[in-house]
Amino acid sequence: MFFSPAVINMKTPNYFADTGSSFNDADFVIFSVAYDKTYSFRPGAKKGPAQIRNVSWNFESFDIRTGVDFRNINVHDYGDLNVSDMKPEKMIETVKGFTSHVLSKKKIPICLGGEHSITPGIVYAFPKDICVLSLDAHLDFRNEYRNEKHNHACATKRISDYINIKNIGVLGVRSAEKEECEDAKKVGLFFKTSFEIKNKGLKKILAETKKFFKDKQMYLTLDIDVVDPGYAPGTGTPEPFGITTFDLLEIIDFFSPQIIGFDVVEVNPDFDNGETAILAAKIIRNVIGNISSKKDG
Numbered sequence: 458m459f460f461s462p463a464v465i466n467m468k469t470p471n472y473f474a475d476t477g478s479s480f481n482d483a484d485f486v487i488f489s490v491a492y493d494k495t496y497s498f499r500p501g502a503k504k505g506p507a508q509i510r511n512v513s514w515n516f517e518s519f520d521i522r523t524g525v526d527f528r529n530i531n532v533h534d535y536g537d538l539n540v541s542d543m544k545p546e547k548m549i550e551t552v553k554g555f556t557s558h559v560l561s562k563k564k565i566p567i568c569l570g571g572e573h574s575i576t577p578g579i580v581y582a583f584p585k586d587i588c589v590l591s592l593d594a595h596l597d598f599r600n601e602y603r604n605e606k607h608n609h610a611c612a613t614k615r616i617s618d619y620i621n622i623k624n625i626g627v628l629g630v631r632s633a634e635k636e637e638c639e640d641a642k643k644v645g646l647f648f649k650t651s652f653e654i655k656n657k658g659l660k661k662i663l664a665e666t667k668k669f670f671k672d673k674q675m676y677l678t679l680d681i682d683v684v685d686p687g688y689a690p691g692t693g694t695p696e697p698f699g700i701t702t703f704d705l706l707e708i709i710d711f712f713s714p715q716i717i718g719f720d721v722v723e724v725n726p727d728f729d730n731g732e733t734a735i736l737a738a739k740i741i742r743n744v745i746g747n748i749s750s751k752k753d754g
């Protein structure tokens with residue numbers, strides 16, 4: 458395992474930077490689900506949360522781009538849900554239970570994965586009439602994979618068990634098997650490939666996506682493998698021809714006014730020098746900062 462030079466000499470606290478609030482005082486609750494039991498190519502996503510927390514200490518609390526000072530936002534880091542040994546169904550139940558608790562206290566859940574199999578558990582805690590946007594290199598629309606319905610390759614499909622297909626979208630896709638793709642088209646899943654984003658331009662794709670979702674409250678799930686492996690190589694199933702880090706930022710800024718919950722999954726620190734976790738940590742700060750500015754303004 459390798460660490461970036463920024464991290465290697467530094468003993469950091471085991472919680473996300475600038476999260477000094479108690480659970481009760483917080484507007485945002487960060488928690489992690491260090492789970493990678495259903496991996497398909499290379500395991501290690503359960504190491505993601507610790508690395509993301511570690512590298513979060515790399516940043517200034519002030520964000521020069523947005524003017525947000527993270528220290529002025531009430532964020533609590535709850536820690537890990539300790540589900541790593543559970544079977545997928547039990548893990549999903551546990552994640553749903555915790556997320557329900559967070560939502561019942563009117564706080565915004567921000568989850569660090571773990572692999573994408575954790576996301577349905579979070580989504581099941583929300584009202585059914587929200588929309589879900591997934592940023593992912595993979596369609597994740599298989600009904601089952603390796604005899605497991607809750608495999609990380611089935612995340613979008615499991616979300617569609619609960620959320621109407623008309624309220625689910627995937628951006629940045631560039632990998633699916635043939636039947637999976639046909640099934641998705643047949644049921645009307647909204648998805649745009651990274652190639653369409655490149656060819657038509659992101660602004661146009663964002664406008665089409667907005668037209669699809671309208672102003673519905675949105676749960677955003679970020680599979681870090683949506684970003685090109687050149688920027689984010691630390692992930693379990695890397696797929697070339699991904700979106701750029703600036704594209705990712707633009708998508709998140711665009712939808713922030715309607716985001717009511719967020720996760721970042723599939724960061725696998727075994728396969729890079731810490732840069733993928735650094736990207737994840739920065740994006741988490743951006744999401745929280747954006748939502749917080751909206752609340753204040």
Ligand SMILES: [Mn+2]
Nearest residue numbers: 594595680682
């Ligand atoms: Mn993926």
